[in-house]
Amino acid sequence: MKLRLGGWLHPRATRRWQDFLARHACLQAQLQRHPVLAHKIYRPYLCTGLGCGARVRVLSEHYGFMHERGLLAWSCAAAERPHCLGQLPLKDGGSAALTLSAIHDGHREGELCLALQLAGQRLYSLSFVIRGGAQGPLLMVGRLQGLAGDEARQLVREATRQLHACRPTSLLITVVRHIAYLLGCAGVQLVSNRHRIALNPWRRWHISSDYDQLWTELGALPGRDGDYRLDCLREPDIDLASLPSKKRAEARRREALLRTACAGVAASLQAAGGTGLQIPSYPLAA
Template sequence: MGMVPDMAARLRRHLPVAPVHGWLASLRQRQDWPQAPRARLREAAKYLARALCLPLLHTRYLRFVQSEPRMRACRRRDPRLLERHLHRFVNDGWRRRDRLRALLAHYRFALAKLPAPLFDAIYVEGGVPLGLLALKDGSELVLSLRPSIDKGCEGELGIQLEEIGGRTLYRIVFTVIDDGRALAVGCLQGPGGDDAREVVRELTRQMHGLRPKQLMLSLACAFARHAGIGRVLGIANRAHPLSRRRAGSFQADYDAFWTEQHGVAEAGGDWFALPLDAPRKSEAEVPSQHRAAFRRREALRVAAERILTDALGRAAPHADSAPQLAPRGAAPLMPFLPQEPAWIP
């Protein structure tokens, strides 16, 4: 039972008094830890032991979180934010300091570039629907921005395609790294369950033959272009943080998809550099009998990208005052409050 006091004594030997207080404060309000006292004590001891491996950098990170009101609000919603860099995160080959740099880069980018109400809706309220995407049969899907999932290790911002009832069909998760110069995709995931293949097949049909995975990557690239981010990277199979832990059940073949999307392996094979604008056929290259479907596919992709970039370029509503989803047949964009764009790259 003396583990945490022992850790506190070690902290005082390694750090000045003020940082010690910051570290001890990071033990409070940890809803992500078990409620049982002994289990909480074990989690606290493990957290402090890991953090002591990079005491100065961790201290600076805690100061960053505490000094920014929006980051303090993020921390209240997601206490795991304080120690994401102490666990596997995005790239299995990263050291703790690499993970910490990535986290700092992402949140500095988000604070500087995202409209403040949109940042709050994502990271404080837990996500925001951006608009409705009309499908072939007249039904609609919701395009949303979501924060990292509970104890997530694949990235800090997710673009999701959801059914109006709430089921997530597809999501792409990424982190803005390298001081805002690169967007690193750590997850591209489709539906789960026994009917997953049938759901994907039907969704592709309803999207006029546009593969959902391609749409999600297009959205991530649209985000990067809109933000002035010059590079898009896709995580390789070998470097995915879950590939070794779930060796028997990890089924995603990222390498094959990135290669299909004209990605080029780099950084020793840990990443694939992807084109900001994916090569696409022109209408002239499509057989005449398929051109109508081609135009509908492109129109759907463009509509989805516009929903995303319009949201990034103007203030989003607070979650409590967000408009209700429009009925079928409504315009694909949700009625954001008319304001001047808060983010003009």
């Protein structure tokens, strides 16, 4: 019903999207298992201001880019089972996991979802997409969301302690900036409060997270379009000289943790058969 109505309201955009899907066997297979892929062009997606035609363009850019990099089948497989991008050693001797999934989580804010899991529980997740930009492809973050509820704040505090004083939000942004570097993107675009999507006024009214403040705290700068920008990241690098001597040991462990996370992502993309990747020539893990 949605597809018929959407095809009637947006015939040209619908044909363009259907033609694009038909050119890729793995997208056709995914369409059979997840019909939402066919009609997501008719609903709010990624950020405000995108009409149906623009949504088709963004989605085609993303999947076309993944195809060029030899990662389309790998990204489609993430819709069936999340990829584990690596295990991160914690302060108490345990480990946290970085995973990548598709379609199911945050699918209105991006095509891929990077998540941090601790003790089997998803602590934070970040949705993103690869879209075209004036200077080259951009990795755009459409959502960064943590656990909700009364216990969430305490869980985040404990996770930060276990991650050697690295906040989960900072860890995910560091990793996604490195993904952008590996894929050869021109930069990272972060959706602003003004441009984030909400399907109804009630949901928008109850959104408590402040993206603008978070992006600013993470070092992002506002762009002319109202969103925020970060550079791609070749390697995590903490300025130890700027820290008091008593904090440098933990900072070194934090830097090693971030390098381990980035190394896991790089290894996963290589193992998936990615081509044209910018893999650093040095060992990322300290």
